[in-house]
Amino acid sequence: MKILVCIKQVPDMESRFKVDSAGTWYDTTELVWRMNEYDEYGVEQAVQLKEQTGGDLTVLCIGPDRVKETMKKALAMGCDRGAHVNDPDYATRDPFEIGAIIAEYASDKGFDVIFTGMQSQDRGSAQVGVLVSELLGIPAVTTIVDFVLEGSTVNVKRELEGGIKAKVSVTLPALFTCQLGLNTPRYPTLPNIMKAKKKELLSIPVQDLLKVAFRLETVSMQLPEKKGGGLVLEGDAGELADKLITILKEKTGVLAK
Amino acid sequence: MKALLIAESREGKVLGSCSELVAFAQKAGSDSVMFMVGTDSNLPAYDGTIYLADAAKYGEYNPAVHKQLILDVVTKEKPDMIVFSHSSYGWDLAPRVAFALEAAQFSEVADIVDGDPVVPACNSKLRRRLKAKSTVKVLTLQAGAFSLAEPITASPNVEKIDTDTAGKVTFLGYEEAPKGGVDLGKAAIIVSAGRGVGGKDNIPMVAALAKALGGEYGASRPVVDAEWVEHARQVGTTGQTVSPKLYVACGISGAIQHLAGMKKSEFIVAINTDKDAPIGEVADVLVVADVKQFLPALTERLQAG
Structure with a gap:
């Protein structure tokens, strides 16, 4: 079984974001980078599938050199090799270009299963996985929270709104986009982190794989306007608690005056 | 300008987000027609034509088939925009339709500013204004971002549609949320x-x-x-x-x-x-x-x- 998992490196969402000098993306200096949370579930599912089938697992990531750090985590979690698509301009690519890069890489490799995150935490388009499947002509099942392989059939559950799940079965090859809560992503152990350093991490220039033109461009990026209605309280915990109780007594009927 | 609004139905019931699609078309100053895989005994309130495919025949989740049904309506109506909710249905189907039409897709549109869709980034800490290179555009709308000033009471004019496409995935049914003791x-x-x-x-x-x-x-x-x-x-x-x-x-x-x-x-x-x-x-x-x-x-x- 040949498995591909696609991951993205994103900033920690707790960061304080600033708009860059071009005004079209966030400033990438002084940010802490990590693996897109949805992709952690994808890597874990891919590693479990590899363990179940004795398969071969490649992790792919598009971005500048710094994404190799995030790829090393995926290798330490159990991926066999890394394919780093070296692209310093990755942030300007639209979902169609990103999907086309991945599909071009995968087109001659015969992957049975491809995992992606359901969306990225920074851009959140939720398009890339589905576009890869359309480009490769294989079925995609999105937003999965359960994955069971039986023979060449996969039974999954898709998470819908209101806590309902749809049960779907599909024959391989197929692509799956992973929702949060699909599994419990493992922490890489120290021996596995050491082993990961020796694993193959191939770098491919983006020019070799990018053969389409973008369809979407960013006019501008902005901080949202503060609606400004809310009161912001800062200070010592005890004083804050007193202040909040006063406010709750005045503004809500839930505390006795 | 014409928008094709993709309504959603689950287990025979129209989902509430349909009115948000109509509200978006109003705000964009666009004419509209609607599409739904559902049942004619439960239709959204809508003052226009709805192209209806039978959910009993095509299933409530069957992306390749739903895509083809939508593409058939696109051929007939030639809309400028195809508008979905940014939901488990919309984010699954919209990229497939966008791909088939070679159209740009705007995901989770929260607003329209000077004609450009605005979408969130980084957990809504940032907003991006986007422009499409394609003439036809596909959009998914953020839940709650567009709402009608007054509810619609009209019933749509129904046009039934069919396709003979087969899908590659099999929908087996729904699993209800686990019942907990806490309401x-x-x-x-x-x-x-x-x-x-x-x-x-x-x-x-x-x-x-x-x-x-x-x-x-x-x-x-x-x-x-x-x-x-x-x-x-x-x-x-x-x-x-x-x-x-x-x-x-x-x-x-x-x-x-x-x-x-x-x-x-x-x-x-x-x-x-x-x-x-x-x-x-x-x-x-x-x-x-x-x-x-x-x-x-x-x-x-x-x-x-």
Whole structure:
């Protein structure tokens, strides 16, 4: 079984974001980078599938050199090799270009299963996985929270709104986009982190794989306007608690005056 | 300008987000037609033509078939925009339709500014204005971003459609949410735990504040995924939708999926170390503090009070 998992490196969402000098993306200096949370579930599912089938697992990531750090985590979690698509301009690519890069890489490799995150935490388009499947002509099942392989059939559950799940079965090859809560992503152990350093991490220039033109461009990026209605309280915990109780007594009927 | 609005139906019932599609077309100043895989005994309120495919025949989840049905309507109506909700149905289907039409897709559109769609980035901490290179555009709309000033009461004019495409996936049925003992929808006061509470060991702190206030405790999705709190207490799109008199969000950053489940609460207090957290956008009071220090201080005073 040949498995591909696609991951993205994103900033920690707790960061304080600033708009860059071009005004079209966030400033990438002084940010802490990590693996897109949805992709952690994808890597874990891919590693479990590899363990179940004795398969071969490649992790792919598009971005500048710094994404190799995030790829090393995926290798330490159990991926066999890394394919780093070296692209310093990755942030300007639209979902169609990103999907086309991945599909071009995968087109001659015969992957049975491809995992992606359901969306990225920074851009959140939720398009890339589905576009890869359309480009490769294989079925995609999105937003999965359960994955069971039986023979060449996969039974999954898709998470819908209101806590309902749809049960779907599909024959391989197929692509799956992973929702949060699909599994419990493992922490890489120290021996596995050491082993990961020796694993193959191939770098491919983006020019070799990018053969389409973008369809979407960013006019501008902005901080949202503060609606400004809310009161912001800062200070010592005890004083804050007193202040909040006063406010709750005045503004809500839930505390006795 | 013409928009094709993709309505949603589940288990024979039209989903409420259909009216948001109509509201979007109004705001964009666009004519519209509608499409739905559903049943003619349950149609959305809509003053126009709806192209209806039979859910009993095509299934409620069958992306390749639904895509073909939509493409057939596109050929007939030649819309400038195809508009979905940014939901499990929309985000699955929209990229397939966009790909087939070689169209650009705008995901989770929250607003239209000078004709350009605006979408969120980085957990709503940033917003992007986008432009398409293609003439035809595909959009998915953020839940709650567009709403009608007045509800529609008209019934649509139905045109039935068919296709002979076969799909590659098999829809086996639905699995209902596990029944829990907690109906947060009835609670007047809810104190919810987010990832910022730091760990499972701190959940009793949240439960204690809920008790001191005479309410229930809930949780955001990451807390439920990490199994700190059971799913029955999850607030948000994939959990319960609540509108209590008081909602206290403890260490919850405010992902759109969480906000959709609680922003109609009468009074919202957020406790967060991050002053820029999106929860601040809906909070009446934002207490900038560490949950672990602030909660015990508040609970102690309420118990003494």
